[in-house]
Amino acid sequence: MPDEFKFRTEDFRPEEIENQYVSGVQEKEIVALLKAPSPVILEGSRGTGKSFLIRVAELQLWNSFASDKVLPVYLSFLRSSLIHTKDPDQFHHWMLAKLCVATLKSLRKSGVAIPSAYPFNILAGGEVPQSPDSLTRLESLVSEYELSYQDPEKAIERGNVPDVQSYKDAVEEICTTYGIQRVAVFFDEAIHIFRPEQQRQFFTLFRDLRSPYVNCNAAVYPGVTSFGPVFELTHDATRHRIVRDVSTSDYIEQMREIALKQADESLKENIERNRENFSVLAYSASGNPRILLKTLAQAGRLRSSDVSEAIKGFYRTGIWTEHTALATSYIGQRVFIDWGREFLEKTVLPETKSKNDRRIKEGMKETTCTFWIHRDAPEAAKHGLRLLEYTGIVLKGDDGIRGTRSELGTRYTLNLGCLLSLEPSPASTGLEIAKSLSIKRFTEFGANNSAYPSQKDRDVVLTEAESLTVLKAQLAKSISELDLTHFQFTSLIQAGYTSIGLVLKAREWELIQRLDYVGEKRARRIKNAANSAVLEYLSG
Amino acid sequence: MSNATAEYYLKLNSNSRTSIVESTAAPERFGQAQASIEELVAWTKLRVFGPENVAMSSALNEAVTGLYLVAGGAYRPALTALRLFLELSLASIFFSANRLELAEWVAGNKDIFWSQLVDYDNGVLSTRYTKAFFPELSIEIGSFNAKARETYRGLSEYVHGNKATLATTEESLRYSADLMTMWFDHFHSATETVLIALSVRFLKELDDDSISTIAAATRDRIGYIAPIREYIEQNRGR
Numbered sequence: 001m002p003d004e005f006k007f008r009t010e011d012f013r014p015e016e017i018e019n020q021y022v023s024g025v026q027e028k029e030i031v032a033l034l035k036a037p038s039p040v041i042l043e044g045s046r047g048t049g050k051s052f053l054i055r056v057a058e059l060q061l062w063n064s065f066a067s068d069k070v071l072p073v074y075l076s077f078l079r080s081s082l083i084h085t086k087d088p089d090q091f092h093h094w095m096l097a098k099l100c101v102a103t104l105k106s107l108r109k110s111g112v113a114i115p116s117a118y119p120f121n122i123l124a125g126g127e128v129p130q131s132p133d134s135l136t137r138l139e140s141l142v143s144e145y146e147l148s149y150q151d152p153e154k155a156i157e158r159g160n161v162p163d164v165q166s167y168k169d170a171v172e173e174i175c176t177t178y179g180i181q182r183v184a185v186f187f188d189e190a191i192h193i194f195r196p197e198q199q200r201q202f203f204t205l206f207r208d209l210r211s212p213y214v215n216c217n218a219a220v221y222p223g224v225t226s227f228g229p230v231f232e233l234t235h236d237a238t239r240h241r242i243v244r245d246v247s248t249s250d251y252i253e254q255m256r257e258i259a260l261k262q263a264d265e266s267l268k269e270n271i272e273r274n275r276e277n278f279s280v281l282a283y284s285a286s287g288n289p290r291i292l293l294k295t296l297a298q299a300g301r302l303r304s305s306d307v308s309e310a311i312k313g314f315y316r317t318g319i320w321t322e323h324t325a326l327a328t329s330y331i332g333q334r335v336f337i338d339w340g341r342e343f344l345e346k347t348v349l350p351e352t353k354s355k356n357d358r359r360i361k362e363g364m365k366e367t368t369c370t371f372w373i374h375r376d377a378p379e380a381a382k383h384g385l386r387l388l389e390y391t392g393i394v395l396k397g398d399d400g401i402r403g404t405r406s407e408l409g410t411r412y413t414l415n416l417g418c419l420l421s422l423e424p425s426p427a428s429t430g431l432e433i434a435k436s437l438s439i440k441r442f443t444e445f446g447a448n449n450s451a452y453p454s455q456k457d458r459d460v461v462l463t464e465a466e467s468l469t470v471l472k473a474q475l476a477k478s479i480s481e482l483d484l485t486h487f488q489f490t491s492l493i494q495a496g497y498t499s500i501g502l503v504l505k506a507r508e509w510e511l512i513q514r515l516d517y518v519g520e521k522r523a524r525r526i527k528n529a530a531n532s533a534v535l536e537y538l539s540g
Numbered sequence: 541m542s543n544a545t546a547e548y549y550l551k552l553n554s555n556s557r558t559s560i561v562e563s564t565a566a567p568e569r570f571g572q573a574q575a576s577i578e579e580l581v582a583w584t585k586l587r588v589f590g591p592e593n594v595a596m597s598s599a600l601n602e603a604v605t606g607l608y609l610v611a612g613g614a615y616r617p618a619l620t621a622l623r624l625f626l627e628l629s630l631a632s633i634f635f636s637a638n639r640l641e642l643a644e645w646v647a648g649n650k651d652i653f654w655s656q657l658v659d660y661d662n663g664v665l666s667t668r669y670t671k672a673f674f675p676e677l678s679i680e681i682g683s684f685n686a687k688a689r690e691t692y693r694g695l696s697e698y699v700h701g702n703k704a705t706l707a708t709t710e711e712s713l714r715y716s717a718d719l720m721t722m723w724f725d726h727f728h729s730a731t732e733t734v735l736i737a738l739s740v741r742f743l744k745e746l747d748d749d750s751i752s753t754i755a756a757a758t759r760d761r762i763g764y765i766a767p768i769r770e771y772i773e774q775n776r777g778r
Contacts, residue, residue: 010759010763010764010769011764011766012764013764014760014761016764062568065566065568066565066566066568101756105575105756108571108574108575108578109568109571109572109575110567110568110571111564111566111567111568111569111570111571111572111574112567112571113571114574115574115575115577115578117578117581118581118597118600119577119581119597119600119601119603119604120574120577120604122601122604123601123604123605123608508747520745
């Protein structure tokens with residue numbers, strides 16, 4: 001077993017990405033789409049490999065830059081949930097500022113722009129052409145915007161932030177000057193799933209950026225649905241979902257290749273020796289590489305008992321812990337998160353399992369891991385299912401599928417691991433169920449199923465304001481929630497810093513001045529404690 | 541009256557110019573290296589960086605000099621400059637916790653010894669140093685130390701010329717794709733080592749605004765080291 005599997009794209013060195021890349025048919029197609037001039041929205045649950053494929057596309061564009069002259073610009077909006085403001089333009093400008101900084105960085109890396117400051121000016125005797133001040137100004141604006149959530153009332157001077165057209169004009173000028181074909185922008189972690197207002201603004205920007213010299217691509221989670229008034233999914237981008245279908249002939253082989261890339265010699269041996277057991281793990285992961293690696297790490301030597309225990313442990317508990325943890329971060333979503341879990345665990349999974357048990361007992365070869373929801377099911381239920389998609393527990397299939405009595409509805413696929421984890425010994429019965437799956441069989445839930453959320457729960461409507469309230473609630477909490485020593489805690493209380501928000505707003509020098517025996521180090525620790533308390537709740 | 545001496549050196553200069561044109565026909569490698577240097581410059585501008593900056597300034601100058609030499613096809617001198625860059629930048633970090641040695645070095649009374657900088661017990665990539673400044677990395681630091689030594693040893697082979705590291709033809713000022721690739725590989729390892737050493741020594745002493753300044757670039761480059769990535773993500777400003 002390797003010391004540690006790398007579960008996230010960020011765990012790899014940039015130069016390792018290429019070696020880890022398993023280029024199946026779908027992966028090749030996605031990378032080609034990302035590199036092509038038309039805009040792409042890449043959709044996938046956590047851990048399906050969105051960031052990884054974006055990095056591969058970026059790397060390939062760098063490798064071919066000399067001949068193709070397509071400049072990749074990568075940026076992540078991971079921290080966008082920190083932007084809270086009543087000023088509707090602020091998030092828009094924050095995005096633009098980040099985009100300008102990232103573009104500048106890529107231009108520098110391409111070698112077409114050269115740094116003018118120290119130490120480059122030393123050998124040249126100070127005669128390096130100066131870069132335009134506006135770009136430096138933009139860099140500082142980014143942090144000003146990032147700071148702004150603390151005080152949404154504060155007006156921010158943004159006269160110097162160019163609008164979309166100015167950005168496009170600048171890129172066009174740079175492209176024609178330096179013979180660059182176009183700039184390919186990759187928005188990773190493009191938008192926060194629980195910030196519909198930001199989603200709308202992002203997609204508006206995405207559309208407005210389109211020009212012969214700029215093409216945008218974005219990675220999003222499945223629950224992202226607020227495209228705003230201007231963006232039209234069919235016209236303004238190609239949506240591509242990362243789905244590794246367990247029924248395709250090369251599915252197991254591809255998942256094995258992903259595992260082998262990170263396996264040491266003994267794990268490779270165990271995978272070879274226990275091919276069927278590995279296949280059960282691979283089917284259970286339902287096409288999600290991160291989940292495969294997580295369960296593989298828990299499956300010891302891959303004997304049947306190891307695999308069964310790993311599947312039960314992860315899919316009965318681990319995956320749900322991750323899902324339920326969302327409710328801690330996003331209080332307003334709790335009702336939908338809890339409902340989704342209840343619906344799956346108490347209704348969908350047991351019904352599906354008993355259906356499969358019956359069929360197998362009767363010698364029928366078709367099993368199911370699919371269910372169907374009537375198109376008139378309450379919005380609250382659909383929202384709950386969207387959150388399950390985000391964690392990868394269900395996968396939304398096609399809309400407009402006919403159920404019994406020709407009613408229309410949507411087909412969802414269950415994460416196979418969740419279903420197999422209900423088996424007494426998943427390693428021995430899992431393969432039969434997985435190999436006999438048929439999408440023609442599904443459990444139906446009509447428009448008024450009693451398992452749907454109650455009326456009271458349906459009335460919960462999340463608004464942008466409420467999402468700000470979530471943050472405010474966190475800021476208002478007592479500092480007793482923070483990881484502080486008794487001394488730090490009492491000193492802060494005595495000086496009047498009673499809430500997390502007050503500590504967060506205080507500058508370090510204020511703490512040093514106002515608290516006895518607190519110097520730079522202690523002030524830092526106190527600030528760190530406050531920072532991590534808020535980020536924990538926001539970065540989800 | 542002809543001046544053969546001038547002609548000789550102008551001829552070398554002309555060879556170098558040809559090499560520069562060929563080396564920079566696809567300037568991305570230089571661009572990426574220039575960006576790496578800028579990222580290190582950003583660290584030196586932070587408030588925590590004190591008088592030891594005198595060594596870091598020389599180091600960064602050597603890095604730019606190395607780039608100039610490599611463009612001009614002077615590969616062995618370029619490798620020498622790169623080794624000096626690695627040595628001086630780690631020295632500056634060493635000095636940040638050893639002011640007495642810094643003063644002696646500035647006064648010319650003491651030399652820098654590579655073995656001291658990467659000493660397993662007291663160097664800037666030692667467990668002791670890491671336990672004091674960034675304890676989460678104290679177990680992994682041994683592998684970064686080994687990597688730094690390997691890079692330095694690789695460069696030293698060329699600097700000392702004690703091995704048939706370069707053929708005579710490769711000593712002429714002429715563009716060579718292979719030698720250029722080799723130099724940039726060494727540059728990549730050296731700058732990564734310096735960035736890791738800087739993070740170990742200073743990251744926890746930075747205020748939020750300073751972390752924001754170096755966050756993106758440091759995360760892109762050495763974010764694969766989880767404790768560093770996580771620390772940056774949790775603390776990079778409000």
